[in-house]
Amino acid sequence: MTDFHKIHQYNFPTVVRFGIGAIQELGPHLKTQQLQQPLLVTDPVIASLDFFKKIVSDLSSQGLRPEVYHGVSKNPVKSDVLKGGEAFQENQCDAIVGIGGGAALDVARAIALRIHHHRDLFDYDDLIGGDQYITGEVPYFITVPTTAGTGSEVGRSAIISEDDTKRKRILFSPKLLAKIVFADPALTFDLPPFVTAATGMDALTHNMEAYLAKGFHPMADGIALEGIKLIASSLEQAVKQPDDVSRSKMLLASLMGAVAFQKGLGVVHSLAHPLSSLLDTHHGLANAICLPYGMEFNSEGLEDRFVTMGQALGIEQPDSKKVVEHLFQLNDRLGLPAKLSSQGVKPEHIETLADLAEADFCHPNNPKPVTREDFKQLYLKAL
Structure with missing residues (x-):
């Protein structure tokens, strides 16, 4: 039987660090990439939980300066993304770490797109050929799943709804794939x-x-x-x-x-x-x-x-x-x-x-x- 208390790595479709305790590698990894001020994107519920507060505390204790954005709706909308982009810029962040379920990870991914792509967000809708405009770089992007459901941590797309009509739009590009995933089953224990x-x-x-x-x-x-x-x-x-x-x-x-x-x-x-x-x-x-x-x-x-x-x-x-x-x-x-x-x-x-x-x-x-x-x-x- 696989020992899930050992951290395993496999590379498909991106680098996945899997195992109980994998979240402890987040801070050291950011430091090896010479990143100091990550924007942690999550939802209001997760932001209030002890395990998330511990992640923030651990990063701070390692000399990092994490900023938290938790303006993620249960079914995320465009304004969630725009406000997150503003938080990234105002705090001069240098990386994005999505922590949560599908909603938080989708918003984190869409924020990553938003930072260096300044057309209207839905100009990038894949269903109308918007992927052709995703030509610039994106900030260093990491995902940390806290539910065993959407699998958005290894995705290349974000589903975001219009604020008024609630019509769902899909933002897609290989550039939106996380550089690395820290998949720690322990983060799902309290669900x-x-x-x-x-x-x-x-x-x-x-x-x-x-x-x-x-x-x-x-x-x-x-x-x-x-x-x-x-x-x-x-x-x-x-x-x-x-x-x-x-x-x-x-x-x-x-x-x-x-x-x-x-x-x-x-x-x-x-x-x-x-x-x-x-x-x-x-x-x-x-x-x-x-x-x-x-x-x-x-x-x-x-x-x-x-x-x-x-x-x-x-x-x-x-x-x-x-x-x-x-x-x-x-x-x-x-x-x-x-x-x-x-x-x-x-x-x-x-x-x-x-x-x-x-x-x-x-x-x-x-x-x-x-x-x-x-x-x-x-x-x-x-x-």
């Missing part, structure tokens, strides 16, 4: 059961949707299947009786899902994104509720792939129906709801949600085409 469950289902959704996404990418497929296996063997333990091994496996699976979904995502994420932007639903929870319905939609014609995923999930004699049933049962065992109505979704929201889902950027990679009417019926089924 409450709900957050562990919701973010864990987010990671499972990434791996499953990546495996099903259309296109040919055998490396992503292999990584996704291994991620599914790790989650199947550790998620319930991490939620109900967490230990070092289950927390470590979940963080690895989260990292793997984010690498695998370079192949693409699909219908589940296009269902989930509007729930977050319109109703401020936690992204992981939105994915958790929508996952069984999206998988059921995709099952016909992909029976072989569902059998393989079922084997990775540990289902005996798996088939498409058993995989979908397993996902409903898993949510129930984790204490997560099965219906969107539990999160305040009402019939009058359905038309707007269907419009937003149809406009979402994930479902073009779904293995089956998804129409607006399909989205409407899926929302109604999940309601």
Whole structure:
């Protein structure tokens, strides 16, 4: 068995320092890069927690001058990024360290873009070819995940919403990949059961949707299947009786899902994104509720792939129906709801949600085409 108390390094897609205690390497690494004044980007909740305060204290004790920006919304918007850029400039920072879950890491990445790229932020939207304008350098950028869910620490994109319409935009460039990731499972130890469950289902959704996404990418497929296996063997333990091994496996699976979904995502994420932007639903929870319905939609014609995923999930004699049933049962065992109505979704929201889902950027990679009417019926089924 892997000793997760030993710090391991692997380089894919960037340098990852993984293991319990890895966060202790942050200060020495900054100093070897001759960096003195990092901007630590996080959200208000994490900024108030003891482990974050200890990170700040440890950096200060090593002669560094960390500045903290915690103006990160649960579903981040453009103004979060602009204010973070101002904090970087006003404090004359020389590096950016994103610490947190997907929201904090996305904002940190977008701030890194903002520092030397001064067009309107959404001119860089990848969906309108904005990546062509990302030609300058970015500040030295480090990521530190504190949840096992989005895997944003190894990503090259940031999803940021417009303040007024809540429309999601995607900023993407290889320049936005972190120089190094300090992935310390100990930073996830104090997560409450709900957050562990919701973010864990987010990671499972990434791996499953990546495996099903259309296109040919055998490396992503292999990584996704291994991620599914790790989650199947550790998620319930991490939620109900967490230990070092289950927390470590979940963080690895989260990292793997984010690498695998370079192949693409699909219908589940296009269902989930509007729930977050319109109703401020936690992204992981939105994915958790929508996952069984999206998988059921995709099952016909992909029976072989569902059998393989079922084997990775540990289902005996798996088939498409058993995989979908397993996902409903898993949510129930984790204490997560099965219906969107539990999160305040009402019939009058359905038309707007269907419009937003149809406009979402994930479902073009779904293995089956998804129409607006399909989205409407899926929302109604999940309601």
